[in-house]
Amino acid sequence: MEFGMNKCKTLHINRGKWQNEEQASTLNNEHLDNMQPNEYYKYLGILQNRKVDHTALKTQLKEQYRKRLSKILKTELNSKNTVRAINTYAIPLLTYSFGIIKWSKTDLENLNILTRTQLTRFRQLHPNSCKERLTIERKEGGRGLTDIHEIHNKQINSLRKYFKEKNTSLHQAVTIADANYTPLNLNAENIPVSNILTLEEKKNKWSQKQLHGKHCHIMNNPDIDKELSYSWLQKGQLQPETEGFIIAIQDQVIATRNYRKYIIKDRAQQTDTCRRCHLQSETIEHITNGCKLLTGTEYTLRNDFVGRIIHQEIAKTYKFIQEEQPYYKYTPQSVFENDTIKLYWDRTIHTDRTVTCNRPDITLTLKKEKVTYIIEISVPNDNNITKKYEEKISKYIPLTQEVERIWQQKEVKILPFIISSTGLTHRKFKENLDILNLKGHIHTLAQRAVIIKTTNITRSFLKQ
Known part of the structure; x- marks a missing residue:
């Protein structure tokens, strides 16, 4: 077995400062170059030199995360497997650094924004859809994506608890020495961790929104079977683009004439009258079920x-x-x-x-x-x-x-x-x-057929 000397370099640090040694070191008569200030070595997956460059590492991790997201979103996975791939292939790239790299609340929110931006870029999320809904469980009407901010705080708390509860001299020495050197800040009794929304808080925030919350209020109807109504989300067999579009319809953020005129206040939109029948206001409810010109054709076919x-x-x-x-x-x-x-x-x-x-x-x-x-x-x-x-x-x-x-x-x-x-x-x-x-699978087939037809009706309508 040979030692890989070509991979080795020396680093000289005196009292925390980098030292430039004129003479190169040798080991077993092998020549070893000196590391330069802008060079890094990788230890347990983290690039280091005299210290960990948090800014450079965050930039690098963010770019790698973006590339993994893009790779996943270019596949032909169904909606549920796409989310599962993001949760298990892309996000763990970031979670490995939690507790080592200092991520601020702004940094974490920017990562969540990057996720939503990439989903929008690949037509799998409407830019105006409810953002809380993206990280809510599928059985509750969300899409089941991991909340990066939430998993960061959980991992910080978990690591702090681990070190605090260990009684070995090594762990105690590390706890005393870590005076804000790492994100764990073990020397402090309590550290302020930014609040993360629980599932109920996310659902409440969603329901309190004037436009997005209409769907939540409808779901409170005792005649609606919540489990069956969200079974299409739990099974996740739709294409991600179709799933994102039907959620946008439920959130009522589709660019109908009524939405453009009264919600986003588009001055170029002079009228909200239906572009097809010219009889009623063109809302999303009108498009999916109220236009008289579609009653004997598209709506009947869907039935x-x-x-x-x-x-x-x-x-x-x-x-x-x-x-x-x-x-x-x-x-x-x-x-x-x-x-x-x-x-x-x-x-x-x-x-x-x-x-x-x-x-x-x-x-x-x-x-x-x-x-x-x-x-x-x-x-x-x-x-x-x-x-x-x-x-x-x-x-x-x-x-x-x-x-x-x-x-x-x-x-x-x-x-x-x-x-x-x-x-x-x-x-x-x-x-x-x-x-x-x-059999129960009849409902699954019927629900899927209805959703696909509704998205087709809406897309065709808006193209005219």
């Missing part, structure tokens, strides 16, 4: 996507079809029927008495049990979920009475399936799936 997913699963469950197709390719057959099951798709039910609403999306009849299910699909705006569910029930009560009488059924049930345009789900959705003996 049908959910209906196709449910219809295909019912048809597969009762052996009417053998192979499953993607929902956007599946064309439901108007009638499926055998000795035990009758399944209608978008078919008028004729009755003796005049019934206004007699064409449900799906009708399923179990002949032996003499039970009929009237299945209705709706994709309203977020704030209309409760209203739409009650509307579907009241709308089809006359039809249920007629079907029960004419078809001689023991029971006729109305099963509304309500998912909002941004994926918020009515609490009865899962219960209604269980009534039909359908």
